[in-house]
Amino acid sequence: MEDQIPYKSVPILEAPPLELIMERTKERKPFLIRNFDIGPCKSEWTPEYMSQKMGSTPVKIHVSIHPKLDFINKNFLYKTLPFDELLTRISSRKSENHFIQENELYYLRSLGSDRRGKDVANFMNDFPELAHDLKFPKVFDEAAFFSAILRISSAGIQIWTHYDIMDNILIQIRGKKKIILWPPSEVEYLYLMGDKSKVIDVERGHPEKYPKFIKAARYQCLLEEGDIIFIPALWFHNITALEMSVGVNIFWKNLPDDFYDKKDTYGNKDLTVATKAFSALENSIKALDTLPFEYKDFYLKRMVQMLQEKLESIN
Structure with a gap:
């Protein structure tokens, strides 16, 4: 039943100059950037290299036996692992050391350094051992920067459909991802609870339970190693790691600062x-x-x- 719902392809820009990237962001539609120099991370960031750099630094993760993560119904556990142990488990697919069962799946969405979650994640500050390996297009003013997030996931992990209130780019460094997106105009078909869709199986859509979902116009692309995708604020997106995946997400405020909740550390609170x-x-x-x-x-x-x-x- 997969991929039976029609979709449009996300346009691809081949090795575009920064000026063109900045112009395209003004159109408020997703696009994929290919053959942009993202730095040595593309070749260097093997599990072994990253483990050697970060060692046993503790990281908070999602653990689940279900590939399709469901934030609303919480079909996962929050756990903490040493960084190198996380990569060992993800790389091996099966592990004698596990929380639920040996073939459980893992997802890291890096947090800020405050254990209470009261500060914003900034990859450049939180992972300085890796940050110097990464380059990305500076398509926003420095004052507009909000957060930078390291994302690492097991092959097969699918992140629930949601929207963000800020523009962002996702830089894919290791592995491939399938990305499905819906314009803000399709909100009436997506069965929202807050900023998240109740529809978990976006390939089938559960027509008996969510009959309007199939009406939602969607876009789709394959994000390969070294690719960057621009996702405008309010665009719904669902992301599946087809392989063990490493990426970095950069968020920035595309509206004046006063529009945003000053206590929002995740960038997901409505204006x-x-x-x-x-x-x-x-x-x-x-x-x-x-x-x-x-x-x-x-x-x-x-x-x-x-x-x-x-x-x-x-x-």
Whole structure:
């Protein structure tokens, strides 16, 4: 059943100059950058090299026996491993030392240095032993930088569909990834809970449970070693590691600083204006719950009509 849902291909830029990359980001659509010099990491970052550089540095990871990770229902455990032990387990596919079973899967999304999770991840500061090996296109002002995240995963791991509120680039260093993306305009078909989709099997789509999902227009690409993909803010994405995978994600603020929640360390909290609007909407709905059915039905439909008219006026 895989890949039965139609998709458009993400466009590829071959060895583009920085000026062209920056221009394309303004179009607010994903694109893939190929043959950009990402530095010695492409050849150097073997499991052995990375283990030698980082040693037993502890890292917090996701552990699961399910390839399709589900953040909403938490089909994984949070654990801590030494960095070199994590790479040993991922490389061997099966391990005598395990948390659940010998063929369990692992996913590292690096965090900041604060154990309470109160600071933002910055790969350049958190992994200085590796950071000098990496180059990436500087498509944003230094003041707009938000975070840089090291991602390492077992072959087969699929990360739940979600959106981010900031622009980002994903630099693929080891292994290949399959990436599926949906424009923000398809939000009504994606069955959201917060910033995440309830649809876990995005290949089948569960038409009996999520009948609208198949209507969502999607884009798709294969991210190979050395490739970089630009993912604009609000674009939904689902990423599968086809092989043992190592990559670095760079996020930056594409809007003025005041739009963002200053306490957001993960970059996944909605813009403050939107959060206030959602809260006001929830309060309005609760207020209408005090009315008899025919009145509640009437006023809810009027609210929907107001929103629909607003959407039509801006599209």
